[in-house]
Amino acid sequence: MGRFITDFYCDDARLVIEVDGAVHLEASQRERDDARDAAMRKFELEVLRFTNTDVLSDIEAVVETIARYVEAHRYGAPSPSPSPSPSPALRRRGAETGNQ
Numbered sequence: 001m002g003r004f005i006t007d008f009y010c011d012d013a014r015l016v017i018e019v020d021g022a023v024h025l026e027a028s029q030r031e032r033d034d035a036r037d038a039a040m041r042k043f044e045l046e047v048l049r050f051t052n053t054d055v056l057s058d059i060e061a062v063v064e065t066i067a068r069y070v071e072a073h074r075y076g077a078p079s080p081s082p083s084p085s086p087s088p089a090l091r092r093r094g095a096e097t098g099n100q
Helices: 027-042 052-057 059-073
Strands: 008-010 015-020 046-051
Touching: 015 027, 015 052, 015 059, 027 046, 046 052, 046 059, 052 059
Parallel strands: 015 046
Antiparallel strands: 008 015
């Protein structure tokens, strides 16, 4: 996506999905991630971030969060609802256990 490499992208929902390892817990990396997410939003892309632990330990919740977002934001979707907020457990950055 421009100068960025994304983990996953859904064009119909204008959605970037990132699966982050422990390095993303470091303050300097979080700042880069925030700047990157802001740059993506300038292109009208939304970014959902999940930790490796989320994906490995609760894939059903991850898939449900993504599916709700895609359903609400597909092109041509009739009156999309607000973005679903992933549970705090899925959006957190501080609970990564070191999986990369």
